[in-house]
Amino acid sequence: MALVRRRYKPWLIGSLIVIALLSASRFSTGSWPMLATWPALEALHKPVQWWDSLSLWFTDSEKLQEQYLAFHKKAQQQAALIQESNALREENRQLRSILDISGITGYRWHAAKVRGRSPEKMSQRILLQVYGVSKDDVIVSSEGLVGIVDTVSENHATVRTVFDASISVPVTIPGTALAALARGQGESLSIDFVPLGIAPKTGEVLYTSGAGGLFPPGIAVARITEVTPIPGQLFVKVAAEPVAHWQRDNWLAVASQLHATP
Numbered sequence: 001m002a003l004v005r006r007r008y009k010p011w012l013i014g015s016l017i018v019i020a021l022l023s024a025s026r027f028s029t030g031s032w033p034m035l036a037t038w039p040a041l042e043a044l045h046k047p048v049q050w051w052d053s054l055s056l057w058f059t060d061s062e063k064l065q066e067q068y069l070a071f072h073k074k075a076q077q078q079a080a081l082i083q084e085s086n087a088l089r090e091e092n093r094q095l096r097s098i099l100d101i102s103g104i105t106g107y108r109w110h111a112a113k114v115r116g117r118s119p120e121k122m123s124q125r126i127l128l129q130v131y132g133v134s135k136d137d138v139i140v141s142s143e144g145l146v147g148i149v150d151t152v153s154e155n156h157a158t159v160r161t162v163f164d165a166s167i168s169v170p171v172t173i174p175g176t177a178l179a180a181l182a183r184g185q186g187e188s189l190s191i192d193f194v195p196l197g198i199a200p201k202t203g204e205v206l207y208t209s210g211a212g213g214l215f216p217p218g219i220a221v222a223r224i225t226e227v228t229p230i231p232g233q234l235f236v237k238v239a240a241e242p243v244a245h246w247q248r249d250n251w252l253a254v255a256s257q258l259h260a261t262p
Helices: 002-028 031-101
Strands: 107-117 125-129 138-140 145-152 156-161 168-172 179-184 189-195 205-208 220-228 235-242 251-257
Antiparallel strands (some): 107 125, 145 156, 168 179, 220 235
C-alpha cells in the first residue's frame, strides 16, 4: 500500500504542475497582457484628451470673439444713433430760436442749411444751401448777427461774416440813443465812434440800431471785451467779439428785406 502511494505521488504532482501551467497560460493570454500594456495605452490616450480640450478651447474662443464683435458693432450703432439724436435735438433748438427771431417785421425770413465754412479759424466765409435769397440779405443765427449774403447761385449762397473788414454794422450804445459802428477786424470786432463819456462796460452787448435800413433792428451783434481811453481823444478804443457762434450752428436764418410796392 505504501508502494502504491509512492507510485501515484509523482503523477499527482505532475498533474498539478500541468494544471498550473495551463492556468498560467490562460491568464497570460487574457488579463496579464492588458495589465502589462495599460500604462502605454494610458499614455497614448492622454494626447487625444489634450487635443480634444484644445479644440474645445478654440471653439469657445471663436464663439466669444464673435459675441464680442457683435456686441461692439451694436454699441457703435447705438452710439451713432445717440449722436444723431443729439444733433437733431440741437438743430430743432436752433430752428425754434430762428423762428423767434423771424418775428421781426419788414423782412421775409428763410431757414438755411450750413454746407461749408472757410478753413480759417474764425470762418469768415460760409456756404449755405438756400433758395430765393439775394445779395446783401442778412444772415442771423439763434444767438445773433452772422453777416450778409455775398454771392448767390441757383440753390446756394456764400456769406461774408461780421469778421470781414468790408462790413460795418450800426449798433446802439447801451443806455443812449447814439449809434456806433461795429467793424470786422479778421478775428475780432472794433466799435468805432464811441464817446469817452458814454463808453460801454466790458461784457455789455450791443444790438443793431436799424439805421441805414440794411440790418433789422434789435439783433445782438457784439459783446464788449476791452475799453481803452486814448489820451487827448474824445473817443475811446473799444474791442469786441461776435455774440453769434456760427462755427457750431447747422442752421441759420436769412432775412430778405421786403420793399414796399409803389
